[in-house]
Amino acid sequence: MIAIRAPYLEIAVLVLGMAILIFETFAAKIDKKIFAYAGIVGLAAVLIASFFLSPESSAHQTNGFWNFYTADPLSIFFKRFSLVTTIVVLVMMIDYAPVLRSVAGHASNLGEFFSLPLLTCAGLMYLVSAIDFIFIFVSLELVTISFFVLVSFPRRNPIALEAGVKYLILGALSTAFLVYGITWIFGVTGETNLERIAAAFSSGKIDNQAAMFGAVLVLVGLGFKIAAVPFQIWVPDVYQGAPTPVTAFLSVGSKAAGFVVLLRVLQPFLMLPNMQRLIVLIALLTVVYGNLAALPQNNLKRLLGYSSIAHAGYLLIGVACFDGRAVTFYLAAYLLMTLLSFAILIIVAQQTGEEISHFDGLAKRAPFLAFAMLVAMASLAGLPFTAGFFGKFFIFVSAVAQKQTALVAVGIVTVACGFYYYLKVVRAMYWQPSANNNAIAVSSLSRAVIILLIVATVWLGVYPQPILNALKH
């Protein structure tokens, strides 16, 4: 029996991704969906393996590889998080394949479409373990570059192409900010390891001004990744233009990794003055902008784009209150409900379209999908007995505990805004008469995934302890 150690998980995912890519090159004739199934099975195996990790002894955590890489409960939790996200995204991609085929006209590159998420997943898994700026940068690039390709995958579609270009340019810009910030911090402290940076800060021998400048630059770079205002401008266009499964992946995987990095990076900078005030300000702007901009949207995909900005705002409230537990729970809830809504969107959009009006009368056409969407929207809005409520609840508890009155007041008003635009979808599904009455076919795999997501959403809405426990040593 070999002891399974944390780094093996990423290696396994990388090998899987490479293997699929290579097979794809030499096997032109077979049905490409087989690669997606292989990916799902492989990732599921890695996911299961992650529950049998042998604990890392703390002795060798200070040298070599362990300078860069940590296997603490937070990172293990988010490794599983990335794996689950990628599995669900692959399921969505199988549903989405016909759309891609019709846009591209042929199916020759579907194999790449199925294998790239695996590489992204490996990047995400490295990212959540990274405790060194160099390693953060490298794994962030692994994630971002594979997303560049995925976003503009249907490259004959001008909207997707536009989305890809926007994402590429702004992504590159944000990377530049990040690297520049890292250089400043390195210049001030002479370190890239987060722990040693923290030690350097607390020694009091560093130039606070310069450190602050570097920290703000890093914050800008990460702000792009998590879509915080004022770095959110790319989000609606990219979310709308990208293939829907990729949008889901972007809004869950990329955002979660961004927040984990933010939590880790902020740890040392807490000593700097004004840092909390800055994050409070960004959080306020983000919740207000995300919710207000989502109000008038008629396209569901765009609506979800803006709502993801709004959720980034709530998460930032948690970050501003330095409550890692609340942020983590919120992200877990966010994963479930966002993936659920995107999964349904993909299925419904194939028959009618992505506008909210295309959901009219869905309760008649497909009661199951309508109910699933109802759960997703209730959870996104933050109704009790769904995971989304516990997420908001924990965030509000920590904001109240920190006496952040402004955050709490704005949070309440924006939550009410949120109810309006999420219930708009519910209204379309249940009140409005439908244009046609054709039933919508749902493959058994998607049905199983949707049911699992619903059950998990409700289960975490009643019993949140598993997630809270996962973060304990």
Next chain:
Amino acid sequence: MLLFLVLCPLAAAILIIAGSPARLTALVAAISNLFVVLVILARFDRIAAGFQFVSSFLVSADWQIHFAFGVDGLSLLMLLLATIVTVAAVWFTGKIDKYERAFYACLLFISGGAIGAFASIDLFFFYAFHELALIPTFLLIGIWGTGNRSVAAWKITIYLTLGSFVLLIGLILLYQSVPATARTFDIRELQAAITSHPIAAPEQRHIYLLLLIGFGVLISLFPFHSWAPEAYASAPAPAAMLHAGVLKKFGLYGLLRLAIPMLPNGTHYWMYLLVILLLGNIIYIGLVTIAQKQLDWMLGYSSVMHMGYIFLGIASANILGTIGAAALIFAHGLSIALLFAVAGQIRNRTGTLQFDDLGGLAKVMPFAGLAFGFAVFATIGLPGFANFASEIMIFFGAIRNGWEMQRFHIFQIATVLALWGVVISTVYMLRAYRSTFMGTMNERWGKLVDLGAGLRIPVALLIAGLIWFGFFPQTLVRMVTPTFRTYFTATK
């Protein structure tokens, strides 16, 4: 038993969605719930204070959240109200044109939410269960409503969301107001912790204000009332019965359960504000009610107005006033449910509730007229009905406040004005009765049929409740007295 009570409507709703016969399942669930409450009532120890029939499951050890249920006299009274009205509401649901299953499921979800909230002895689930009713209400008004249903549905949803999130912040503050080691969402332990470490006065004021606004929105306290008449006018009758009769009482129950015992200082501090606001309910809304030209709107406004009396009982913060408030919650819940039920039946038959179009309906619908008459007299507060007994207690409780001061205190003024409110409610209620059932009948209505024989059972159930507690208010008072006695002895 309590677990069954809470889960039964929810399970029945899921069964209905899954395909079991809608009306039958809903009725069986509602009646068996009423039966369970009666069994609990029979086995309930009326002398002991404290919660009985407690069952508790730990949900989160980190946060001390329990999925916990228990009843004392006060919550048992609320459960009795909830189950009676649920039976009536389900019974009064007639033929539904579209999505019949969803209609019954929504009703049961509202009922389950209300029952869960009343039976919870955990702050978190107390709040969460109430929110369970939000989407069903939105759907009930939106899909099956009449009139300006879309506006009404949005208004009630957004209003109640805002209110309940303000409330949530208040509850979180309450949770955090005890020493960190004693923090728990369990109402019993929270109460004990607060009794041994009373909350500092300024903090109490903050929390009480948040609770007052949060609960106030849910109860339609004066400046926050505008969602209520429109929503009740548009909602299908069973939904209006459940919402106005039961769900709205959640806020009042919350004030009685949390604010009075845990925040005595805050209660005292904001008393004057509350008295002024509740006079807005009684006098201002009362006058607005008189001006209504449509039965459903009038009933909606009257339900807002009568909240003022209950608030008066709560504001007086003594044992007599609060018992009166609890009793009036129960009495008003039954009478308003009966009024909405009859109004809904009239609308089903005539398609209109304009006073100008109606009139003389007692000739063709004698039983409906009788039922409506009973409800009208109960609502006005005629002796012999539960409302009278409760309002008397509230008035005596309120006027006793500040009596020692040897001058006309705000409570005496408020009580006198509130007594005039009774006159106002007599005016609009009797006018409504006259223009609906008396006078000359429009020939169009010659062929209307009376309420069917089957519908007499729920009507009889509601009237029986009103009359029983009208003649024997002591049964009700004895039930809730131990709870309030502990509240007021603990805080003195």
